[in-house]
Structure formats: structure tokens, C-alpha cells
Amino acid sequence: MRNLVAVVIALVLASVAWKQWERHAPPAGVSRSEMRTLAASVRPEEVVMYTTTECGYCHQAKNWLSSNGFAFTECNMSVDARCQSEFQSYHADGTPFLVINRGKKQHLMREGFDTEEFVAALRG
Template identity: 35%
Template sequence: MGNRSPLIALLMVLWFPAATAGMTERVDQNGVIYFGTEQSTQKVVMYGVPNCGYCRQARQYFVAHDIDYVEYNINKSSKRLKEFRRLGGRGTPLILIDGKKIRGFKPQAIEAALK
């Protein structure tokens, strides 16, 4: 029985990356990150990178205005990078609100798109 523990641990380590491969993250208005699968049903989606100053401003704006959003890190996911490029993304952030594209951090455009 004791010999099975290392085998079970090994199987869990091998299984976890495959089980989480299609997961995305969602950040709520309190900055809490939630994980789900594949495409989000969220109204606001941001393609960005961690070290982008305008992305940081957008995150802070979303939290301050209680706006739920999903952020895709285009440096971590080739799938999301392809989507970003297909959407015409050149710089970050690229924000989608109900399919409307906002290039860069533009609070007035975000407010207008959310109405």
C-alpha cells in the first residue's frame, strides 16, 4: 500500500498541467482572480502584459469602477497572442467591450462602451 503513494503523486503531477491547459482567469471588482475554462462570457476582455503601464492603469480603473473583466497575458499564451493579432492588436492594452475594440487605455471610451 505504501508503494502506491509515490505513484499517485507522480500521476497527479503529470495530470495537473493537462487538466488546466484550457483555463483562463477572471478578475472581479475586488481584484480576486477566478479561473474558468476557455472563452469567457465576460463583457470586458483585456489583452495585455504584466509590465505594461497602460495595462496597469486599466486594471486599476476596472477595480476602482467595480468592472468585472478578463485579462489575457499575451506573453504567456500563444493562443491569446494569435487572437490579439487577429483582432488587429499592435500595442497593449487591447480592450474589448461587447466586441467593441479600444486600443490603449482610454477611460472615456471604456465608459461609452459600457453604456
């Protein structure tokens, strides 16, 4: 019986570890090497994420960006009125809301954080 319990615990832990790894994985069609190269090319001012302190999706997006080495600037509307004003100027209505300024192009992520959309916007 003890062995069965140990096996079940090991399977649960492996499943959690797999989900954690999967959550930080690059989008389909992008190698980890390409992700590292892309992340190294991004400056913090090129990616601005508008968040609120209580936003769970914001925490997930920040975790994904950080775990993949992407620099970004967080603008937390819960603590900075300027962020709220900027957010409203974009006519945004949900968080996380990302503004990506790369080269001469600007991309607004209006539908929340999506890894494929994010990588495509950075690639131009």
C-alpha cells in the same frame, strides 16, 4: 522649522492622495452612483483586456477597472500563446487592447485604455 517640514510633508501626501483619487474618478459627466450601477451590470466575459506582464499602462487600466468595480477578463500575452493569437487576429498593435462585447455590439479599444471611451462603449 519642524512645523514647516510637517506642513510640506502633509501637502505632499495630500497631493499624492488627490492624484490617486483623481486617477480612479469617473469620466466627466458620469456620477459615482452611475459608475457603480454600470459596473454592477458588467460580466467578466463582456470585457477582455489583452495585456503583457511588463505593460505599465495595462497595470493602470486594470487598477482603474478594479477600483471602480468593473469585472473583466485579462488575457496576458506574456504567459498565454492563445492570447497572442487572438490579439493578432484583431490586427491590434498595442496594449492594453480591450474588446467590449455588450449586447449585440462589439467595440475595440485600439488606442489604449480611455475611461470615457470605455464608459461610452458600455452604455451602447
